[in-house]
Amino acid sequence: MPDANIRIPEEARDRLAAIAAGEGLSLRAYLARLAETLLTPVERAERAEKARAALARWNGYAPTAAEERDLDTELDRRLARSTAQ
Structure with a gap:
C-alpha cells in the first residue's frame, strides 16, 4: 500500500510521535493502528x-x-x- 502525506500542525505531529514512541511504535505504525481501531x-x-x-x-x-x-x-x-x- 502506498504511503500518503497528511499535513497537520507540527505540535500535533510531535505529540503523536511521542505517544507512538511510548508504545514502542513508529508514528506510521501508530497511525495505521489508530485508523484500524476507530469507526467511521x-x-x-x-x-x-x-x-x-x-x-x-x-x-x-x-x-x-x-x-x-x-x-x-x-x-x-x-x-x-x-x-x-
Whole structure:
C-alpha cells in the first residue's frame, strides 16, 4: 500500500510521535493502528442501529425520536451539573 502525506500542525505531529514512541511504535505504525481501531460515522451508525435492535429484541425498549431527544437533553443537563461542581 502506498504511503500518503497528511499535513497537520507540527505540535500535533510531535505529540503523536511521542505517544507512538511510548508504545514502542513508529508514528506510521501508530497511525495505521489508530485508523484500524476507530469507526467511521457510517460504522458508528450501523453499530448503534444493531445495538438498538438487540435491545428491542431483549426487552422491548424502542424509544421514539422525541423520547431519545428528551433523554439526551436530560443526560446533557446532568453532565453539565456534575462538571460544574
